[in-house]
């Protein structure tokens with residue numbers, strides 16, 4: 001099913017570095033666990049049976065391949081390039097996150113782990129992990145910031161209904177960063193029997209590489225589908241970037257192609273407002289949650305609180321591969337504000353009958369800037385990473 | 400000779416006691432007084448924690464003291480000043496303990512040279528395992544700062560030997576897999592004996608210090624039976640938290656310290 005592209009881009013290196021970014025910045029206690037994981041992942045990825053089971057589940061449980069939908073009214077609205085949407089919102093559980101959760105739980109089972117932990121922001125990764133755990137009958141603990149538990153209450157209920165224990169985190173900003181700290185502390189303590197399913201292309205090596213590879217099916221399918229429909233590659237690829245997993249998933253198979261790639265970060269109240277989550281735009285290199293990447297931190301190296309209306313983008317870090325793609329200018333990164341994202345939610349809902357997640361809406365909002373520069377001969381593919389049901393409470397407050 | 404090595408030379412017949420506090424906790428003006436008081440009451444080494452907003456190897460108590468210290472406005476430069484101030488009156492070995500991000504942001508080269516100028520002897524970085532430490536090794540060596548690595552119960556023999564090879568001063572045995580914090584004595588004891596024995600077989604160059612979870616004299620003595628000494632952090636910070644700012648808080652804290660080392664109070 002997967003289209004294996006022959007690539008000249010081969011990151012990370014054997015130490016988990018994408019240029020200057022990545023690595024394994026963790027307490028010694030986790031080093032044996034990461035080394036075991038690296039070996040197990042390598043064996044699994046060379047095992048045709050593993051690939052077969054992963055693809056089988058993605059097909060008959062998740063519902064892949066997801067459609068590549070032509071957004072004709074949105075295209076007409078802007079009057080420029082043709083816009084196609086890669087419909088990750090149609091995945092079981094409502095977002096791309098399940099691709100990775102399925103891949104990692106299969107790996108956890110293969111490694112004989114009895115207990116799964118995860119962190120979650122928007123709750124989509126938590127739901128995906130709880131889903132995978134229910135499907136395989138494995139104990140599941142999800143760490144979630146207390147603020148996020150309020151703004152994504154629907155997802156808390158979903159996780160609990162599927163038997164997961166949701167542990168509220170009250171430290172720091174009570175959001176994704178703090179949930180990740182707590183998940184890592186749990187892992188350090190219970191490293192023998194516990195597998196940590198990280199929800200984005202962040203964390204220590206091999207996670208950024210592994211999570212990317214579990215999501216590359218998004219880009220592989222897109223390439224094949226667009227070839228079938230249009231007989232060519234897109235001119236532009238766009239995705240929102242929190243930690244960066246849906247973006248890496250769709251970008252990665254196109255890295256060596258002549259395609260203009262754009263990542264959209266959460267600008268919050270504005271990148272100069274001090275209330276932002278635009279890590280690449282405003283951040284500086286540093287180390288958080290196990291890897292070197294761009295970060296929002298002050299002069300003293302204390303992590304700054306991020307702000308975004310979207311819980312899934314409300315994170316002061318970003319995956320190390322994005323830091324590398326940013327520095328090498330292979331990918332352009334921009335930021336849009338909370339208000340622009342909300343506008344995009346209404347626009348897409350009215351024009352296409354698709355209510356996007358607030359995270360996803362950030363990618364749509366960039367079309368305002370991009371589309372006037374395009375022509376009707378060009379093609380834009382946007383990764384529609386998730387659906388907006390979970391955000392209805394937040395969205396209706398602003399309508 | 401480096402102050403750390405000297406302590407282990409001189410204290411061959413007793414358990415070396417190293418105490419951890421977060422710099423700037425409970426306030427920035429007390430850190431130097433606390434260090435000097437610890438020394439008077441039996442501390443052989445002081446580990447000065449540089450607070451970080453996201454201390455992912457620490458339990459609730461050190462998270463708390465770190466947050467207080469950050470709100471007290473403690474800075475890396477401020478911590479160097481505290482060390483320099485202490486050096487006017489004391490030759491106690493001072494080891495800085497902190498996460499890598501603030502050092503990266505400060506500038507690694509500058510960090511090591513200013514630390515050495517202030518009178519810092521060693522450095523422990525809990526989120527910088529051997530594999531990543533090449534980024535600081537050269538700066539540490541050229542400035543005479545000793546790097547101390549941690550080993551845990553799940554560390555392989557081979558990695559223990561590598562840690563011994565790379566460490567100077569001592570090797571830090573993390574007695575349990577987990578974050579910092581005082582634990583039930585028996586919980587620590589059970590796992591620790593076999594671990595220390597294995598560590599001793601692999602660590603041949605450096606002294607061995609055991610830490611994580613020690614909260615009183617009895618814990619300290621039994622856990623460090625086979626080691627060269629012990630490290631106490633969370634339990635000490637807990638005493639400060641519980642007594643500060645009552646009138647005699649420092650007396651109580653110093654009494655606790657004396658008791659930890661000698662088994663009886665100082666008064």
Ligand SMILES: Cc1ncc(COP(=O)(O)O)c(C=O)c1O
Pocket residue numbers: 095096121122123124125199200201240241242243244245246247311312313357359360385386387
């Ligand atoms: C629908 C959706 N899109 C995007 C994200 C952001 O994560 P990432 O950048 O890893 O894709 C999330 C995170 O919760 C999400 O739920």
